[in-house]
Amino acid sequence: MKYSKATNYALHTMMYLTAVAPDKRLGVQQLAEHQRVSPTYLSKILTKLVKAGMIESVSGANGGYKLKPNWEAISFLEIIHAIEGSTSLFDCCQNDNPDCLIQKIMVSAEEKMEQELFNQTIGDLAKKMTVTL
Amino acid sequence: MKYSKATNYALHTMMYLTAVAPDKRLGVQQLAEHQRVSPTYLSKILTKLVKAGMIESVSGANGGYKLKPNWEAISFLEIIHAIEGSTSLFDCCQNDNPDCLIQKIMVSAEEKMEQELFNQTIGDLAKKMTVTL
DNA sequence: GTTCGCATACTCGGATAGTGGTTGTCCGAGTTGTGTTGG
DNA sequence: CCAACACAACTCGGACAACCACTATCCGAGTATGCGAAC
Numbered sequence: 001m002k003y004s005k006a007t008n009y010a011l012h013t014m015m016y017l018t019a020v021a022p023d024k025r026l027g028v029q030q031l032a033e034h035q036r037v038s039p040t041y042l043s044k045i046l047t048k049l050v051k052a053g054m055i056e057s058v059s060g061a062n063g064g065y066k067l068k069p070n071w072e073a074i075s076f077l078e079i080i081h082a083i084e085g086s087t088s089l090f091d092c093c094q095n096d097n098p099d100c101l102i103q104k105i106m107v108s109a110e111e112k113m114e115q116e117l118f119n120q121t122i123g124d125l126a127k128k129m130t131v132t133l
Numbered sequence: 134m135k136y137s138k139a140t141n142y143a144l145h146t147m148m149y150l151t152a153v154a155p156d157k158r159l160g161v162q163q164l165a166e167h168q169r170v171s172p173t174y175l176s177k178i179l180t181k182l183v184k185a186g187m188i189e190s191v192s193g194a195n196g197g198y199k200l201k202p203n204w205e206a207i208s209f210l211e212i213i214h215a216i217e218g219s220t221s222l223f224d225c226c227q228n229d230n231p232d233c234l235i236q237k238i239m240v241s242a243e244e245k246m247e248q249e250l251f252n253q254t255i256g257d258l259a260k261k262m263t264v265t266l
Numbered sequence: 267g268t269t270c271g272c273a274t275a276c277t278c279g280g281a282t283a284g285t286g287g288t289t290g291t292c293c294g295a296g297t298t299g300t301g302t303t304g305g
Numbered sequence: 306c307c308a309a310c311a312c313a314a315c316t317c318g319g320a321c322a323a324c325c326a327c328t329a330t331c332c333g334a335g336t337a338t339g340c341g342a343a344c
Contacts, residue, residue, distance in 0.1 A: 003134050003223045003239070004327060011235050012225075027276070041329050043277065060337025061275045076238060090136045092145075101262060102144050105209060105253050106136070113246035120238050129234060135326095137288060160315070174290050176316070193298025194314045270343080278335075285328075296317075303310080 006045050007083045009037055013046065014079060017055070017067050018126040025064035045083065052082035072123030077114055079122075139178050140216045142170055146179065147212060150188070150200050151259040158197035178216065185215035205256025210247055212255075 013031055020026065028046065032039040046065055049055050054074050055065050090106035146164050153159065161179065165172040179198055182188050187207050188198050223239035 001134055001136050001217050001222065002220075006327080008223070008225060008235075015235060029276090038329065040331075044279090044329090047278070057277060058337080059277045059335075062338065063276045063336080065277090076242075084134050087135075089134065090141070092141060101258060102141075102148060105250075105258070109209075109246045109249035109253075112249045113242045116242035116245045117238075120242075125234060125238070139288080162315090171290060173292080177290090177318090180317070190316065191298085192296075192316045195299065196297080196315045198316090268344090271341090273340085274338080276335105276337080278333105280333090281331085283328100283330080285326105287324105287326090289322105289324075291322080292320085294317105294319095296315105298313100298315080300313080301311090303308100305306105305308085 001089070003080070004084065007080055009035055009042060010045050010049060010079050010083050011076070013042070014049070014054070014067075014074070014122055015125065015129065017065070018071065018122055019129060022067050022071065022126075025058055025062065025066045027064040031065065048082050049079070052078065054078065054082065072121060072126070074122050075118045076120045076122070077117040080117060134222070136213070137217065140213055142168060142175060143178050143182060143212050143216050144209070146175070147182070147187070147200075147207070147255055148258065148262065150198070151204065151255055152262060155200050155204065155259075158191055158195070158199045160197040164198065181215050182212070185211065187211065187215065205254060205259070207255050208251045209253045209255070210250035213250060 012035055016031065016034055017026065028039045028043045031046075032042045035042070046055065046057070050057050050065075053068065054071070055067055057063070057065050088107055089110050090103065092100040092103035092106075145168055149164065149167055150159065161172045161176045164179075165175045168175070179188065179190070183190050183198075186201065187204070188200055190196070190198050221240055222243050223236060225233040225236035225239075
């Protein structure tokens with residue numbers, strides 16, 4: 001079990017946007033070059049973030065991607081869910097048992113992690129990064 | 134990202150062993166039938182648990198799998214690691230940056246979940262299950 | 267000077283492979299218990 | 306009665322195939338910008 005590379009790209013792109021240009025547009029080429037990914041693939045990932053309402057895209061010349069006004073409050077969890085989906089990590093595909101104790105324990109542990117990721121906003125992290133720069 | 138079905142089978146098999154026969158041997162056929170999996174596939178999974186030292190296998194007629202004496206202290210985390218491996222969920226395959234802040238946040242959140250899974254021993258859960266029966 | 271049209275620079279979305287991990291099957295080899303046979 | 310042997314039940318491990326999600330690429334379509342020509 002691993003988080004997909006797409007999640008990695010999404011998180012790094014979001015942080016890159018906060019660091020470089022919180023209110024300017026950046027083309028997918030620039031973003032892709034920074035992470036050494038193919039632009040076409042990255043654009044697919046960014047489309048998911050657009051649909052999740054975290055960034056907005058502008059077509060045409062001088063187009064690109066830009067953070068939405070409320071970007072500081074976006075949490076890691078939201079980004080991850082936008083890419084990976086928000087289903088549970090564990091499915092007890094078991095014999096018609098609606099409340100499997102194993103399932104409950106797994107979900108409860110998962111929620112501990114999600115709680116942590118929910119508390120991490122990219123606004124907070126952006127501040128820390130400018131400090132270390 | 135999902136936990137594999139193999140992890141599901143492993144957890145359920147362990148709990149089934151505690152419930153039915155903590156110190157008796159059960160054949161893989163019996164165990165597989167209970168979860169509706171093919172016996173050959175389940176035996177592959179159980180081999181991993183044997184190598185991790187949680188159960189022991191006995192060949193030959195009347196052979197099968199049995200919990201090891203210290204079974205009560207086995208945690209969910211150990212079982213999961215035995216099946217899934219114990220690498221981190223998130224790899225920041227990034228540009229030669231040894232201490233990526235994103236990576237650190239992800240690992241820290243992951244550790245919260247692992248802490249929870251580490252505290253859950255199958256001995257504790259076995260007690261709860263006999264209560265509900 | 268204004269307007270129209272065209273080239274350009276982008277994003278969007280579908281179609282399409284390649285790739286690797288998961289899931290599952292098959293089979294031969296080794297091991298143990300049991301029953302049977304021969305002395 | 307006992308020992309040796311044969312057989313059946315069982316696990317072990319490797320090889321192999323099917324499948325699916327992830328990763329990645331390509332291309333046509335749509336869209337906005339900016340420039341130039343025509344009136």
